[in-house]
Amino acid sequence: MAAAQPATDEVARRSLSESVRRRRSGAAWEGVVEATIYATGLFTIVLLVGILFLLGQQGLRLFFEMDYPIGKFFTFGNAITDNTTDIEKFRFGILAPLIATMWVTLVTLIIAVPLGLATAVYISELAPPRVRLLIKSAAELLAGVPTVLFGFVGLFLLVPFVRDQFGWGAGGMSGMTAGIVVAFIAVPLIISIADDALQAVPLDFKENAYALGCNKLQAIWFVIIPAAISGITAAVMLGMARAIGETMTVLILAGGNSSIPEAPTESMRTMTATIASGFGNASAYSLLRPALFMTGAVLFLITLFTTVLADLVLDKQRKKFAR
Secondary structure, eight states: OTTHHHHHHHHHHHHHHHHHHHHHHHHHHHHHHHHHHHHHHHHHHHHHHHHHHHHHHHHTHHHHTSOOOHHHHHHOSBBOOOOOOOTTTOOBOSHHHHHHHHHHHHHHHHHHHHHHHHHHHIIIIISOHHHHHHHHHHHHHHHTSOHHHHHHHIIIIIHHHHHHHTOOTBTTBSHHHHHHHHHHHHHHHHHHHHHHHHHTSOHHHHHHHHHTTOOHHHHIIIIIHHHTHHHHHHHHHHHHHHHHHOOHHHHHHSBOOOBOOSSTTSOBOOHHHHHHHHHTTOOTTSSHHHHHHHHHHHHHHHHHHHHHHHHHHHHHHHHHTOO
């Protein structure tokens, strides 16, 4: 018995030593993972600031080096992408593409928000599990399709119909046409985020609603949707950011008119389409290049503001339902 005791103590010491070693090793790996995550987050912030700095540095040359009037840039009612170095001949303002972007975004939201939210409510609260999986997978697949393909589909299917039935824009190409197609690009994003927001509503909210006599639709309308309104709002705002930043679809379908559009049924050219169509011809010494960089800076700030605001709204919902 006396001989067995030292052996038992030795086994215990070895087990304790092994446990300490594993804990130290785990702590070291934890530190590496935490440092990596921290560095990734910091790199993202630095990247965003760097992009804004680059756009601002190149864009502000238009005002401070080339003496183009700031007021004219923000108020001139056309965005003619002439590749010129003559300040008297350069006729470019951001107002027209900004209004065109607003028209396309408005049409997108009018179509995408009801469709996306209705689908999210259905798959979250009403659909059987197999149907939910099918629709969710289809939405995720749709989100992965290159947007230029949406432009081609709209060009061959929607544009002839709009041209023959309504006569909008330039041969059927208009802000309305582009907005309709962009809506189907934004819908998957709205479905995904709104569905997550609805799923985050605690189960006892729903059970209490049913206990008070609500049917399924009443519980959804009066309890679940109001409880998830922050996440739903974020979904709408991110869908709006998606519409604002879309390039190829509006470049193909919006028509390309550089003047201020008075209605979404007119031909127009958004901020992204203006940059995409003009940059290829802009020489390094022309006024057009810094003007397009400045347009990109304004677009970046609008999109960043919308995305950050949506993230703050989502964070509000996470805190609201924190357990």
